[in-house]
Amino acid sequence: MTPSAAPWPAPFAHGPVDATVTVPGSKSLTNRYLILAALADGPSRLRAPLHSRDSALMIAALRALGATVTEVQGDGDFGPDLEVTPIPSSSREAGGLGAVAIDCGLAGTVMRFVPPIAALCRGEIAFDGDPHARVRPMGPVIDALESLGVALSAPDGARPASLPFTVYGTGAVPGGHIIVDASGSSQFVSALLLAGARFEEGLHLEHIGKPVPSLDHIAMTIAVLRELGVEVDDTVPNHWFVKPGPIRAFDVRIEQDLSNAGPFLAAALATRGTVRIPNWPEHTTQVGDAWREILPKLGARVALDGGTLTVTGGERITGAEIADTSELAPTVAALCALADSPSRLTGIAHLRGHETDRLAALVTEITRLGGDAEETADGLVIRPARLHGAVVLSYADHRMATAGAIWGLAVEGVEVEDIATTSKTMPEFPHMWARMLGFGEAAASAQTGARADGAR
């Protein structure tokens, strides 16, 4: 996609927001179910899945490995359902795939989850991505595949340390005990667990190193695997055992993305208004359920009643000390920069390896707006300051772009460079934001849109 030439003037809220918002499907659930559908023992269906750049890249990757993914009419508000026919045995047998190329874009779930699946196919499968994808941590996936006997090489024939690289799949992975350091991303663990049941001996994965971050995402992986009949033992800390066996074909409805609900809920705090999200799941493995604990710490009232989450902003946003916010952190930090007392966010050192170095990006952009923020070893300290308008940079990071939109509600004259980067997980964002603010359909549609087709 060509980033819009002109920055997006973030709408300023002249009064409290009062809106009901429905959010597209969860990125983490959509891409996990797509992977598992490609490995399952029959055709599967995803209802109300996410349609965004990250899901489009996942679909293209699985098609390159031989899976069939078809759009079929469903009842979701944000696009068709998906039917998936798994990767056929011909992708694993003599002849196999030959040479294929997979574009990971900037999607962590594609660059980490797909290489172990590629190793189960026969062929030379080349992985690359956006410029920043080449600096996102990949070492533990590469090391793990090598210890499983899978050959990989960088384009110059050397041992790869990151993208780009080629996986030389032989059609089978023996499996067994492997050790990784997953302190840089929970996705290293999820990637191996998702493929583990299809390894001949299954998998015993051991983590050695500093604590693994974003544990909720590993819990989500395990829950989805168990739901599809895979036996996973996680009773010993830092060890995961996956039994070899089939993955049951399925028909699931994807929950809405509770992390992407965050910016809309944040709007209630930034404008002292009220935002309601219907169909909030009663039980979920999504980290975004933590909004129910996080937002009251920042001064909001939160109620979950009859399946609708209602957030009402207080008179002021209060600063807070909040740990382990994972992918919610940019939205939390955006609110902390609008607070009237200091905040400390901890347990998010690994955000330096996300779409951009998010700790550096947040400090730079908060400072650009006249705010006061500082990096710590494992997070951020944000102190109260009077913000002023500026052009906020996005760094090709959807969550930096939505942080800019939140600041714009409360601070006049905020513009966001490359709002279209929200297409990574929510192409509808500019339109939805305008609708939340009461813009008519024509004015909302005129907001710079973003495409969901995976193009850059």
Ligand SMILES: O=C(O)C1=C[C@@H](OP(=O)(O)O)[C@@H](O)[C@H](O)C1
């Ligand atoms: O498995 C997943 O779907 C994700 C895991 C997390 O990665 P990290 O462990 O790298 O934070 C999260 O931040 C990311 O947005 C999605």
Ligand SMILES: C=C(OP(=O)(O)O)C(=O)O
């Ligand atoms: C870290 C994120 O994405 P990815 O799946 O690319 O790691 C995110 O969405 O906040």
